[in-house]
Amino acid sequence: xxxxxxxxxxxxxxxxxxxxxxxxxxxxxxxxxxxxxxxxxxxxxxxxxxxxxxxxxxxxxxxxxxxxxxxxxxxxxxxxxxxxxxxxxxxxxxxxxxxxxxxxxxxxxxxxxxxxxxxxxxxxxx
Amino acid sequence: xxxxxxxxxxxxxxxxxxxxxxxxxxxxxxxxxxxxxxxxxxxxxxxxxxxxxxxxxxxxxxxxxxxxxxxxxxxxxxxxxxxxxxxxxxxxxxxxxxxxxxxxxxxxxxxxxxxxxxxxxxxxxxxxxxxxxxxxxxxxxxxxxxxxxxxxxxxxxxxxxxxxxxxxxxxxxxxxxxxxxxxxxxxxxxxxxxxxx
Numbered sequence: 001x002x003x004x005x006x007x008x009x010x011x012x013x014x015x016x017x018x019x020x021x022x023x024x025x026x027x028x029x030x031x032x033x034x035x036x037x038x039x040x041x042x043x044x045x046x047x048x049x050x051x052x053x054x055x056x057x058x059x060x061x062x063x064x065x066x067x068x069x070x071x072x073x074x075x076x077x078x079x080x081x082x083x084x085x086x087x088x089x090x091x092x093x094x095x096x097x098x099x100x101x102x103x104x105x106x107x108x109x110x111x112x113x114x115x116x117x118x119x120x121x122x123x124x125x126x
Numbered sequence: 127x128x129x130x131x132x133x134x135x136x137x138x139x140x141x142x143x144x145x146x147x148x149x150x151x152x153x154x155x156x157x158x159x160x161x162x163x164x165x166x167x168x169x170x171x172x173x174x175x176x177x178x179x180x181x182x183x184x185x186x187x188x189x190x191x192x193x194x195x196x197x198x199x200x201x202x203x204x205x206x207x208x209x210x211x212x213x214x215x216x217x218x219x220x221x222x223x224x225x226x227x228x229x230x231x232x233x234x235x236x237x238x239x240x241x242x243x244x245x246x247x248x249x250x251x252x253x254x255x256x257x258x259x260x261x262x263x264x265x266x267x268x269x270x271x272x273x274x275x276x277x278x279x280x281x282x283x284x285x286x287x288x289x290x291x292x293x294x295x296x297x298x299x300x301x302x303x304x305x306x307x308x309x310x311x312x313x314x315x316x317x318x319x320x321x322x323x
Contacts (some may be wrong), residue, residue, distance in 0.1 A: 013306055017274045019251035025170035027163055031180045035162060035187045039146065039154035042191040 139204035140197065147194040154191070161205060162187065164276055165212045171271045172216040174260060182219070186212040202285070209272065210286040217264050258308040266301035269294055 134142070134156045142160075145153035165186055169179035189211050190204070197204075259267050265287060272278040272286060280298075284291045 016251045016255040019248040020255045023252040025167055034184055035158050038188045039191045043149055
């Protein structure tokens with residue numbers, strides 16, 4: 001203790017604080033168990049969440065989109081059409097269109113036999 | 127209550143939290159043993175109610191478990207973050223209660239207190255301080271509890287209260303003045319009078 005009123009005041013307060021610090025609240029074991037149960041529950045919740053997010057991601061994968069547009073049959077058909085267009089262009093497809101416009105009979109005799117074979121095979125494989 | 131081995135004791139809170147996030151429940155036990163007593167004491171001193179203090183403690187810890195997988199983004203000490211959460215939860219509850227509940231009158235004490243045992247005196251001081259704390263504004267009360275009961279530094283308190291260090295010093299100074307004036311009349315019955323008549 002001291003004669004300085006300020007220090008005296010601090011000392012007095014410290015005595016109150018010391019008494020209050022000794023008055024520690026009891027910690028109930030049920031609270032500790034509840035906290036640990038929450039921790040375990042949150043861990044358990046995180047694992048299914050991760051799996052769910054993976055499932056959601058897979059819904060938007062390339063494979064899913066590919067299947068939604070018809071899958072391999074559509075891809076084969078598109079490839080085929082592309083090749084027909086390409087070959088027709090090389091072998092004078094412009095003449096075919098022009099002759100069709102003027103009422104003449106169009107012919108695709110210029111299409112190679114190999115292409116026709118390929119078309120047959122592709123359609124058969126489906 | 128919960129024992130921790132030497133290796134666990136040497137690990138930081140952040141390290142333990144990261145282990146918990148990876149699924150290690152022993153890290154959760156170590157964090158619980160390390161953090162729950164302080165958080166519970168803070169809530170109990172702020173709210174003056176055992177059941178509410180337990181609710182706040184459980185809720186604060188639950189928020190810690192939930193934030194664990196994203197902790198690396200926080201850039202703060204785990205204990206400081208947790209004290210901040212608990213403090214805000216306590217303040218929310220105090221506001222819901224309303225200030226009128228907090229203004230409990232100190233009961234009249236008999237004149238010329240006779241000889242009392244040291245334990246009774248200490249209990250009386252503790253109760254008187256608890257009552258006086260209840261009357262302080264929320265932030266002053268929080269600052270005093272963190273400083274004098276939880277041994278937090280002023281910079282830590284500033285972080286918990288989202289205030290500057292200067293503001294915390296001011297809060298503590300005003301709180302101490304209020305407590306001193308509030309507790310001064312109780313000194314004769316609290317065994318603190320020297321050379322009394």
